[in-house]
Amino acid sequence: MRSDALANREALLDAARRVFGSRSCGVALAAVAEEAGTGIATLYRHFPTRDDLVRSVVLDLAERFVAIEARYDAELSMEPERAWRALVHELAALRPGALLPELFELFAKEGVPEYARQVVARVNESQDRLIERARAAGLVRDGIDGVAFQVGLAAVTRPLSEVPGHVCAGAESWLVDVYLRGLRPDADRP
Amino acid sequence: MRSDALANREALLDAARRVFGSRSCGVALAAVAEEAGTGIATLYRHFPTRDDLVRSVVLDLAERFVAIEARYDAELSMEPERAWRALVHELAALRPGALLPELFELFAKEGVPEYARQVVARVNESQDRLIERARAAGLVRDGIDGVAFQVGLAAVTRPLSEVPGHVCAGAESWLVDVYLRGLRPDADRP
DNA sequence: CTGAAACGGAGGGTTTCTATCCGTTACTAC
DNA sequence: GTAGTAACGGATAGAAACCCTCCGTTTCAG
Numbered sequence: 001m002r003s004d005a006l007a008n009r010e011a012l013l014d015a016a017r018r019v020f021g022s023r024s025c026g027v028a029l030a031a032v033a034e035e036a037g038t039g040i041a042t043l044y045r046h047f048p049t050r051d052d053l054v055r056s057v058v059l060d061l062a063e064r065f066v067a068i069e070a071r072y073d074a075e076l077s078m079e080p081e082r083a084w085r086a087l088v089h090e091l092a093a094l095r096p097g098a099l100l101p102e103l104f105e106l107f108a109k110e111g112v113p114e115y116a117r118q119v120v121a122r123v124n125e126s127q128d129r130l131i132e133r134a135r136a137a138g139l140v141r142d143g144i145d146g147v148a149f150q151v152g153l154a155a156v157t158r159p160l161s162e163v164p165g166h167v168c169a170g171a172e173s174w175l176v177d178v179y180l181r182g183l184r185p186d187a188d189r190p
Numbered sequence: 191m192r193s194d195a196l197a198n199r200e201a202l203l204d205a206a207r208r209v210f211g212s213r214s215c216g217v218a219l220a221a222v223a224e225e226a227g228t229g230i231a232t233l234y235r236h237f238p239t240r241d242d243l244v245r246s247v248v249l250d251l252a253e254r255f256v257a258i259e260a261r262y263d264a265e266l267s268m269e270p271e272r273a274w275r276a277l278v279h280e281l282a283a284l285r286p287g288a289l290l291p292e293l294f295e296l297f298a299k300e301g302v303p304e305y306a307r308q309v310v311a312r313v314n315e316s317q318d319r320l321i322e323r324a325r326a327a328g329l330v331r332d333g334i335d336g337v338a339f340q341v342g343l344a345a346v347t348r349p350l351s352e353v354p355g356h357v358c359a360g361a362e363s364w365l366v367d368v369y370l371r372g373l374r375p376d377a378d379r380p
Numbered sequence: 381c382t383g384a385a386a387c388g389g390a391g392g393g394t395t396t397c398t399a400t401c402c403g404t405t406a407c408t409a410c
Numbered sequence: 411g412t413a414g415t416a417a418c419g420g421a422t423a424g425a426a427a428c429c430c431t432c433c434g435t436t437t438c439a440g
């Protein structure tokens with residue numbers, strides 16, 4: 001693969017993650033190409049259909065999730081509270097909100113390649129292990145599993161509106177902190 | 191106004207609140223008419239432009255908010271904790287998530303009638319008083335005002351996706367509870 | 381019962397998005 | 411350095427979705 005082609009592919013994936021995350025997965029593909037600084041034809045050359053692009057973005061995001069979680073592995077043992085907070089803020093900064101429904105939708109269809117299923121299985125596993133550790137450290141209450149955590153994270157990072165130049169961007173940091181507090185077990189009432 | 195016209199108007203407002211809330215404010219107006227069980231022409235007769243409809247829905251929602259808050263006025267003094275939780279769940283059940291951006295957007299434009307501004311001012315006032323009471327009862331921590339509460343409530347009741355028959359409807363009740371916990375002051379660390 | 385107000389939905393007109401084509405650019409291998 | 415080819419860009423045809431009006435039919439109220 002030629003070097004410029006590879007760089008464009010990366011730029012497109014990045015742009016798609018940003019645009020999908022801040023507006024919606026239904027935006028015009030021209031907006032993605034513009035954000036990436038490429039022509040529309042280049043987008044179609046790398047991702048022939050919209051599903052190809054969305055699926056690639058979802059998989060890319062899943063791999064980033066796993067990487068972030070792996071990076072905090074040691075710190076989670078030493079300083080659980082600080083690490084947990086920093087970790088969740090990093091996940092939130094990727095703005096996965098708009099992509100969660102696509103995850104459900106895409107993998108409900110047929111023709112999903114095997115390696116994609118493996119990536120998703122891996123992120124689920126990683127997530128479950130993570131929540132279990134946070135629970136053990138007293139940072140997450142019983143009854144929250146990996147999927148629930150994911151849904152909640154999507155809720156607080158979901159774009160507020162698909163209108164481009166909108167006032168409220170969503171995914172504000174204080175909201176993530178409220179979410180983190182909300183996940184904790186009750187100190188006063190067991 | 192003829193009785194059937196009035197009934198249709200109400201049905202359209204109700205339908206619009208449901209459809210906007212569960213999908214997005216950008217849905218085709220035909221979907222709203224269908225949900226209301228009327229023809230598309232009836233919708234246009236009552237609400238000549240999309241903005242007319244959205245503005246009416248927003249105002250209707252604001253009035254429902256004020257009404258709900260008024261209804262809990264006494265109970266909030268007697269049983270703050272239970273009342274606060276029930277109240278917020280009732281507000282969440284109206285699924286205001288998708289409408290908050292529209293509120294900002296519509297009232298940023300010109301030509302908003304005076305009575306509409308009054309309704310919005312009233313709901314803001316009501317909201318602020320409410321948060322203040324919850325704060326006094328130790329149910330909400332410092333630093334959360336009416337607008338922040340509103341944004342958070344929007345986040346947890348926002349539709350997950352604009353795709354019609356989607357898996358995840360959002361606004362799940364457990365998420366509202368997580369939000370309520372997240373708003374509380376820290377018991378362990380002051 | 382009669383007149384007028386309201387209704388329904390088909391369809392034309394317009395906007396928006398998709399996806400391809402082909403002349404131009406720029407990387408790589410020799 | 412140059413030739414060959416892979417990749418690029420943007421204009422644009424074609425398709426889809428949506429808006430909103432028109433007019434024949436229905437329903438309310440006096």
